[in-house]
Amino acid sequence: MNLPNKLSLLRIILIPFTLLFMLPVSIYGWEPEGWNSFINNYGMTIAAVIFIVASLTDFFDGQIARRQNLVTNLGKFLDPLADKVLVISVLLGFLALGRVNxxxxxxxxxxxxxxxxxxLVAAAKGEVMAAKMIGKVKTFVQMVAIIYLLFEPLLLRIFTGEIHTYPLPVCTVTVIGDVFFYLCVILTVVSGLDYLIKNLDLFRNSK
Structure with missing residues (x-):
C-alpha cells in the first residue's frame, strides 16, 4: 500500500476517535461521570483537532498521488469513501447531540x-467527471462549518467563562454556527442539482 492510500486509511481510522471525544458515554443508563465530565470540558476541542488532522490527510494524499504518479484503483475508491464517511460520521455525531437538523x-x-x-455510471461509460468549482466551494464551506461547530463549546467558554453542554444556548456564537451549517446545506443542494442536470445525458443514453 502506497503513502496516499495509507493517508486515506488513516483518515478512516481517525473517525471513531473523533466521535469518541464528541459524544458523552451513555450505555443503558450507565454514564461514567469522570469521563463525561472530561468530554464536556475538553472533548469537542480534541475532536476538532483530530478532525482537522483527518482533513489535512485528504489534501496531502491527493497531492502526493498526483505529483509522484501514485494514483491507483484502490486510491480512487478509498479517498472519496474516507471523505464521505468522515463528514457523515461527524454530522451524525452532531445530530445525536441535537446540534443540527x-x-x-x-x-x-x-x-x-x-x-x-x-x-459510477460515468466510469462504466469510460467517462471521468471532473470536480466542479461549486463542488469545491461546497466542500470548503462544509469543512469550515464542521470545524466551527466543533469549536463552539470552546468559543462559548472563552466568551462567557462558563462550560456549556448540549443543547447549546442560542447566542451569537451558535447563530454563526447555524449560518455556516445552513450555507453548507444550500451549497450541497445547489451543487447536487448542478451535477445532476449537467449529467442527465448519462442516463438518457443508458441501455
Missing amino acids: AWCVMLIVFRDFMISGIR
Missing part, C-alpha cells in the same frame, strides 16, 4: 450518495 443531514447524505452513483 435531521432533514439537513439527510440532504447532505443523499447528495453524496447521488454524486457517487453518477460517478
Whole structure:
C-alpha cells in the first residue's frame, strides 16, 4: 500500500476517535461521570483537532498521488469513501447531540450518495467527471462549518467563562454556527442539482 492510500486509511481510522471525544458515554443508563465530565470540558476541542488532522490527510494524499504518479484503483475508491464517511460520521455525531437538523443531514447524505452513483455510471461509460468549482466551494464551506461547530463549546467558554453542554444556548456564537451549517446545506443542494442536470445525458443514453 502506497503513502496516499495509507493517508486515506488513516483518515478512516481517525473517525471513531473523533466521535469518541464528541459524544458523552451513555450505555443503558450507565454514564461514567469522570469521563463525561472530561468530554464536556475538553472533548469537542480534541475532536476538532483530530478532525482537522483527518482533513489535512485528504489534501496531502491527493497531492502526493498526483505529483509522484501514485494514483491507483484502490486510491480512487478509498479517498472519496474516507471523505464521505468522515463528514457523515461527524454530522451524525452532531445530530445525536441535537446540534443540527435531521432533514439537513439527510440532504447532505443523499447528495453524496447521488454524486457517487453518477460517478459510477460515468466510469462504466469510460467517462471521468471532473470536480466542479461549486463542488469545491461546497466542500470548503462544509469543512469550515464542521470545524466551527466543533469549536463552539470552546468559543462559548472563552466568551462567557462558563462550560456549556448540549443543547447549546442560542447566542451569537451558535447563530454563526447555524449560518455556516445552513450555507453548507444550500451549497450541497445547489451543487447536487448542478451535477445532476449537467449529467442527465448519462442516463438518457443508458441501455
